Every structure is written in structure tokens, then in C-alpha cells.
Amino acid sequence: MSDAAQKPPSSLAIYLRLLSYVKPYVGLFMISIVGFAIFSSTQPMLGYMLKFFVDGLSNPDASLFAEVPWLSEVPWLANLRLLQAVPMLIVLIAIWQGIGSFLGNYFLARVSLGLVHDLRVALFNNLLILPNSYFDKHNSGHLISRITFNVTMVTGAATDAIKVVIREGMTVIFLFATLLWMNWKLTLVMVAILPVIGLMVSSSSRKFRKQSKKIQVAMGDVTHVASETIQGYRVVRSFGGEAYEQRRFLDSSLSNNDKQLRMTKTAAVYTPMLQMVIFTAMAVLMFLVLLMRGDASAGDLIAYITLAGMLPKPIRQLSEVSSTVQKGVAGAESIFEQLDEPVEVDTGSIERERVEGRLDVSNLSFRYPGCEQNVLDNISFSVESGQMVALVGRSGSGKSTLAGLIPRFYPHVEGRVLLDGVDVQDYRLRNLRRHIALVTQQVTLFNDTIANNIAYGDLSGAPLADIRRAAEAAYADEFISRMPDGYQTLVGENGVLLSGGQRQRLAIARALLKNSPLLILDEATSALDTESERHIQGALDEVMKGRTTLVIAHRLSTIEKADLILVMDQGHIVERGTHSELLALNGYYARLHARDFVEADDVSVGPNT
Known part of the structure; x- marks a missing residue:
């Protein structure tokens, strides 16, 4: 196998594959995007209202649209004074924002819950068609953890992450557009910090994904120990295993706790560093505003500073979403690993309503996957109906293995097992x-x-x-x-x-x-x-x-x-x-x-x- 074939898929490839499960809900998804677009558009509106408020402090009777000639010619708009307009517009903007918030949150929740449901069902249904060898290599605790815990992490990537990316991303776009419209020279100063932010996000994303994988394994260990103890509680109590199981569960829980703390530590260090970069840029921006204020009104300057001050929050949330996305990507990666596992081989095409039950085994040899020594070696016998x-x-000695090859719990390669003269591998x-x-x-x-x-x-x-x-x-x-x-x-x-x-x-x-x-x-x-x-x-x-x-x-x-x-010994x-x-x-x-x-x-x- 080539190195390219062994190379694990990128976070983007996994995330895009995860989002492909949104296709059945694309209509609802588009409604949620429209809702978040409405919500995001209200952010610069609210910030820009400060311009009218500050200007209204000195002249409350001024017309709201005095600076817009084609609107000031409309009679009822020309008579709209700042004293009445500012409170009225704030209420209208709040109503508009509420409509957008409802559309975005509700319909995205329907999409994400549907997505998680589909993944969970696909994962469970896939378990039913995987070969026996897969269950030999994976314990039940980790398989259960994948269906419950890992899918929950995918929920975060499919709901919170998408919501933050769309809502806060559009907010940043609308705020930048408004700032460019108000003063494009000053706004370009802020753009200079974007490469630094991108570098920090990329670096932290790799750490988050690596730590998320370790958390999944640790959580699987917790589920495995708990599952074994619950299922075998009679043995635990009969042989005085309570203290041993307590230690085993404590160790697995502490390991999970330690890995969770490492993830939190990474986020706790990363967030203030990002804030320092953003607020340093803000400090430079405020210095330049004071230096280059020109003939701008106090309302213009306060509105600009307010809108610029609104940028750090969505940018920080966009950067923090990386940890949520990487958790979801790590969860999705383990889910897709199982979904990509080869299913139980069924190349047979023969179907019979009833068989007589004649069984012929000839020159049958078998070894379990990954084993070098045969469990069965050159077995031959016949049984009449x-x-x-x-x-x-x-x-x-191989007795149960031989019995398990007849219903094809494991595929055999050497020799033949015939049921009514037909190889069992030729039956559906x-x-x-x-x-x-x-x-x-x-x-x-x-x-x-x-x-x-x-x-x-x-x-x-x-x-x-x-x-x-x-x-x-x-x-x-x-x-x-x-x-x-x-x-x-x-x-x-x-x-x-x-x-x-x-x-x-x-x-x-x-x-x-x-x-x-x-x-x-x-x-x-x-x-x-x-x-x-x-x-x-x-x-x-x-x-x-x-x-x-x-x-x-x-x-x-x-x-x-x-x-x-048939007397068997060593296969x-x-x-x-x-x-x-x-x-x-x-x-x-x-x-x-x-x-x-x-x-x-x-x-x-x-x-x-």
C-alpha cells in the first residue's frame, strides 16, 4: 500500500464528509442560514445607531435622513426626527434580530438532530453487517462509546460549530463591510492581524484534534470497565473483586479526566493569547482614530469605534470553534473508520427454499485473521441427511471453530464445506x-x-x-x-x-x-x-x-x-x-x-x- 493510501484524511475532508449528511435537510439548512444572516445584519445596525444617538444629543430635532438626499425628499421620512426615530429603530432592529435568531437556531437544530440521528442509525446498522473478526478485535465498551459519546461530539460540530461559523462569520463580514464603508483606510489596519489569527487557529486545531482522539479512547475505556463490571457483577461479588474494579474504574476515569484537562488547558492558554493580539490591534486602531479624526463628527467616531469594538467577540468565538470542530472531526473520524470497514462478505447467489441437510467437508484448513498457525488442518468428513x-x-482442539465455519461466521479459504453439494460460500x-x-x-x-x-x-x-x-x-x-x-x-x-x-x-x-x-x-x-x-x-x-x-x-x-x-486434537x-x-x-x-x-x-x- 502506498504512503498516500496510508495517510489519514485531513480535518477538512472529514468535516466535508460529515456535512454531506446534511443533504437530506438542505432546505431547512438554507432557512437557518437566512435566519443567521438576518441576525448578523442587525449587529452593525445596532452599532451604527450610536452615531444617530450621539448626534441627537446635540440636535434631537435633526432629520434622520438629512444626509441622504433621495430619502429626505420623501415627506414622512423628512419629518422623522432623531428624537422619535432612534428609539423606534432600536425596537424594530430587536424584532428583526429575534426573527433571525429563531429561524437560525430552530431550523439548524432540526438539521443537526436529524444528522446525528442518521449517523447513529447508520453506525448501529453497520454493526449488524460487520464480520465476526471485527468484534474479536474491538471490545463492546468502545463500540458503545462510539455510538453514544462520539456521536455527541459530532453533535457539537454539527450544531454549535456551524451556528457559530455562520452567525459569527456573517457578523464579522457585515461589521467589516460597514467599517470599510465608514473609513476604508483605518479598516485595512485591522486586516493586517488576520494572518496572525489564522496561524494561531491552525496551530491550535492540530492540538485539539490530537487531544480529542485521546479523550475518545479514554472515554471508551471508562465505558468498557463499567460495562464489564455491570455484566459480571455476580463474579465481582463472588470473588471479592469490588476493590479491584474500583481501582480499575478510578484509573480509567482519572485518565479521561487528565486528557480533558489537557484540552481545557490548551483552550485556556490559546484564548487569552488571541485576545491579546486582537486588542493590541484595537489599541493601534484607536490611536489612529484619534490621530486622523479630521472633520468627522463625534457620532461618526463613536460609531466607528463601537463597531470596531464589536469585532473581537465574534472573531474570538470563531477561533474557539476550532476546538469544537476538532472534537467533532475526531468523533466523525472514528465513526467513518467503522462505516468504512469491509462488511461481512456475501458473494453467494444461490437461494434454496429447503435443503436436505447433507454435509460434506473436504480438506478444510482455517486460521483466524492475524494468526500464523492453523486452528483446523485438513479436516474431511461427510454426514448424510x-x-x-x-x-x-x-x-x-478446534471443535467450535469447525461448527462456526458452517454458517460462515468466518470465511474459509482452504478446502470446501458443502451443504447439499453446494459450497456454503455460494449460498446467500x-x-x-x-x-x-x-x-x-x-x-x-x-x-x-x-x-x-x-x-x-x-x-x-x-x-x-x-x-x-x-x-x-x-x-x-x-x-x-x-x-x-x-x-x-x-x-x-x-x-x-x-x-x-x-x-x-x-x-x-x-x-x-x-x-x-x-x-x-x-x-x-x-x-x-x-x-x-x-x-x-x-x-x-x-x-x-x-x-x-x-x-x-x-x-x-x-x-x-x-x-x-470425530475425535479432534490440535486442529x-x-x-x-x-x-x-x-x-x-x-x-x-x-x-x-x-x-x-x-x-x-x-x-x-x-x-x-
């Missing part, structure tokens, strides 16, 4: 996964009703009678019926209100309701007590009929019924055959069975807990 194959072996992803039901040891439930957790995703809207039949087959109906609201009972976050066995039975019921021709059970009965497992094993025996089943299990009762047992199939055949070999499986399965069987007949 309706057969059951069991994968056994020590932890880390959604169609492929529709034919596969997966139950893992780590059950995921949502903070919803029991019925909605069983009939989840593509199954939503299933009749309650079908949901009940699946629950009965999974031996879940007996505990569901005892709950206060039955199938409408809320299970809490990740099923926290249920026992481990109850959660596992709901997951099995979900797989049964899906009624897919290919069933993958990855330690699906590990969390069940003996009584529950006996009932579920009977249900699984029924549901496996006419359905290809891939089982990863340590329980003897499951393993011995398999049509084919290889070291033995294969039926339960009786493998015991007769008196090899790896026999030793594994004697050590692990018999122990598990002894535990299974112990007292229930």
Missing part, C-alpha cells in the same frame, strides 16, 4: 443461515418477553401455539406456566431473572421453533441439571429425526448415540467412528472417555443443586 455427528476433544448468507439452527453454551436472551425470545428475528410473529409446542419439546413450558405472566413474562437483561438451565431451555426452544434441517448444538445441555437434561435429551432425540445434527458435547448420553464421532481429526468402534480401538477416544466422560457421568448422578 438426518445423521448425527459428534465432535469431541480437549478445549482448543441469510438463506444459508435460515437452514441452520444454532444453540451454544453461551445463551443470549434479550430484555423482552419469553415468547419474543423464543420467536426471535425471522421467527417473530409465530403463533403462540407453535411457540408453546417448541417450549414443551424443550421442557420449558413447565416453568414458563408457573410464571406470573406466562409467556409474556419479561426475562430481564440477558435472562438474568432465569436460572442457567431455564435460559438454556429457551435457547433450545428457539432452535426447535426454527425447524431448520441442520442443527448445531455446541455444549447445548451443559447448563442443565440431570432431570432437565433427561427430558431435553428425549426432546432432542425426537427433533434430530430427519435432521442433520452436529453436536459438540462432553456428556456420555449424547456422544454414544452419534452416527459418527486434526485423530480418530473417527461410532462410540463402540472407538472404544474398541482403545486409543485417544477411549482415554478421553475414561478420564472425562466417566467423571461427567459420576457428577450427573449426584444431588441436584
Whole structure:
């Protein structure tokens, strides 16, 4: 990859890309610009009113438009005296300013909220189509922080920054135009300081962006620690981890606090330096006004000085907006990094309404992205439709990885995985996964009703009678019926209100309701007590009929019924055959069975807990 390709995008490029999300709201955006233009135009008007006020002190009966011949010829304007005109104009200018302020603020808020909503939705929807490897490399705390905190920083760049740039920028333009009209020679003196201001803004912008990136990472750490502690609060309390988690959260919070203070320190040093430059220019300007006053009236001079004195505030606000913009740019950069991530590969084109479930794996090798060593090495086996194959072996032997390649959670490069004679990579992803039901040891439930957790995703809207039949087959109906609201009972976050066995039975019921021709059970009965497992094993025996089943299990009762047992070790199939055949070999499986399965069987007949 070339250096140009590796070079990060500039702040301007990121900001322009961010503003491209404003396109759907361009009409509202234009109304807000008109509103801010109206508001900004009133600033020099109010300053210029001092000329009429000071001139009116010496001659309140003077005509307002005496110096404008073509207006003084209009009868009612010719009779308009400074005594009546100045108060009346101030009120009219205030009304005009209020109209502009409302149009600018309200419609820009609608634009910015729409923009942030669109970004947040795009970010979340993008998470749903990213490959598994992305979640392996990024912890959930940072991903959540990106959707919440980073998008909030973008809000500042999309609202406050744009508002300040438009409103204060137009104010500076209107003030400069008025000053040039009143005395262009003196005004050019003020223009001389603009390069100095530009240099200061450019220098500070780089610091603000760098510090904003560090703040994002630190905030992600805070969210990550808090999320882990909340999700694992039972482990924290069981093992006395409160003090450790307190220290961990304190360290991450202090780190975030320190980086926030560095950002504030940069702004605190930068703002007075900029003010010093601006007011030095003002001092020179006032000296020149006193020196070159000529025949200008007192009202002209006071109006000019007042208008010139109004310039530092919008210029300072324009310079300070750099920190807000850079925070937004840093937030947008991390958002766009995720949005630019390659999505889950789906080059398949084949869709089938139903498959028989015949599975053929040939010469399959696989390594995880970024790893040098194969997790699976030259795996080959075949399973006929309706057969059951069991994968056994020590932890880390590649069993779950092999099961995960069938629904294409990771793309394989070497070898083939065929479902009904078609490579799984040739199926459309959604169609492929529709034919596969997966139950893992780590059950995921949502903070919803029991019925909605069983009939989840593509199954939503299933009749309650079908949901009940699946629950009965999974031996879940007996505990569901005892709950206060039955199938409408809320299970809490990740099923926290249920026992481990109850959660596992709901997951099995979900797989049964899906009624897919290919069933993958990855330690699906590990969390069940003996009584529950006996009932579920009977249900699984029924549901496996006419359905290809891939089982990863340590329980003897499951393993011995398999049509084919594959014994895996370090990514290889070291033995294969039926339960009786493998015991007769008196090899790896026999030793594994004697050590692990018999122990598990002894535990299974112990007292229930």
C-alpha cells in the first residue's frame, strides 16, 4: 500500500464528509442560514445607531435622513426626527434580530438532530453487517462509546460549530463591510492581524484534534470497565473483586479526566493569547482614530469605534470553534473508520427454499485473521441427511471453530464445506443461515418477553401455539406456566431473572421453533441439571429425526448415540467412528472417555443443586 493510501484524511475532508449528511435537510439548512444572516445584519445596525444617538444629543430635532438626499425628499421620512426615530429603530432592529435568531437556531437544530440521528442509525446498522473478526478485535465498551459519546461530539460540530461559523462569520463580514464603508483606510489596519489569527487557529486545531482522539479512547475505556463490571457483577461479588474494579474504574476515569484537562488547558492558554493580539490591534486602531479624526463628527467616531469594538467577540468565538470542530472531526473520524470497514462478505447467489441437510467437508484448513498457525488442518468428513455427528476433544482442539465455519461466521479459504453439494460460500448468507439452527453454551436472551425470545428475528410473529409446542419439546413450558405472566413474562437483561438451565431451555426452544434441517448444538445441555437434561435429551432425540445434527458435547448420553464421532486434537481429526468402534480401538477416544466422560457421568448422578 502506498504512503498516500496510508495517510489519514485531513480535518477538512472529514468535516466535508460529515456535512454531506446534511443533504437530506438542505432546505431547512438554507432557512437557518437566512435566519443567521438576518441576525448578523442587525449587529452593525445596532452599532451604527450610536452615531444617530450621539448626534441627537446635540440636535434631537435633526432629520434622520438629512444626509441622504433621495430619502429626505420623501415627506414622512423628512419629518422623522432623531428624537422619535432612534428609539423606534432600536425596537424594530430587536424584532428583526429575534426573527433571525429563531429561524437560525430552530431550523439548524432540526438539521443537526436529524444528522446525528442518521449517523447513529447508520453506525448501529453497520454493526449488524460487520464480520465476526471485527468484534474479536474491538471490545463492546468502545463500540458503545462510539455510538453514544462520539456521536455527541459530532453533535457539537454539527450544531454549535456551524451556528457559530455562520452567525459569527456573517457578523464579522457585515461589521467589516460597514467599517470599510465608514473609513476604508483605518479598516485595512485591522486586516493586517488576520494572518496572525489564522496561524494561531491552525496551530491550535492540530492540538485539539490530537487531544480529542485521546479523550475518545479514554472515554471508551471508562465505558468498557463499567460495562464489564455491570455484566459480571455476580463474579465481582463472588470473588471479592469490588476493590479491584474500583481501582480499575478510578484509573480509567482519572485518565479521561487528565486528557480533558489537557484540552481545557490548551483552550485556556490559546484564548487569552488571541485576545491579546486582537486588542493590541484595537489599541493601534484607536490611536489612529484619534490621530486622523479630521472633520468627522463625534457620532461618526463613536460609531466607528463601537463597531470596531464589536469585532473581537465574534472573531474570538470563531477561533474557539476550532476546538469544537476538532472534537467533532475526531468523533466523525472514528465513526467513518467503522462505516468504512469491509462488511461481512456475501458473494453467494444461490437461494434454496429447503435443503436436505447433507454435509460434506473436504480438506478444510482455517486460521483466524492475524494468526500464523492453523486452528483446523485438513479436516474431511461427510454426514448424510438426518445423521448425527459428534465432535469431541480437549478445549482448543478446534471443535467450535469447525461448527462456526458452517454458517460462515468466518470465511474459509482452504478446502470446501458443502451443504447439499453446494459450497456454503455460494449460498446467500441469510438463506444459508435460515437452514441452520444454532444453540451454544453461551445463551443470549434479550430484555423482552419469553415468547419474543423464543420467536426471535425471522421467527417473530409465530403463533403462540407453535411457540408453546417448541417450549414443551424443550421442557420449558413447565416453568414458563408457573410464571406470573406466562409467556409474556419479561426475562430481564440477558435472562438474568432465569436460572442457567431455564435460559438454556429457551435457547433450545428457539432452535426447535426454527425447524431448520441442520442443527448445531455446541455444549447445548451443559447448563442443565440431570432431570432437565433427561427430558431435553428425549426432546432432542425426537427433533434430530430427519435432521442433520452436529453436536459438540462432553456428556456420555449424547456422544454414544452419534452416527459418527470425530475425535479432534490440535486442529486434526485423530480418530473417527461410532462410540463402540472407538472404544474398541482403545486409543485417544477411549482415554478421553475414561478420564472425562466417566467423571461427567459420576457428577450427573449426584444431588441436584
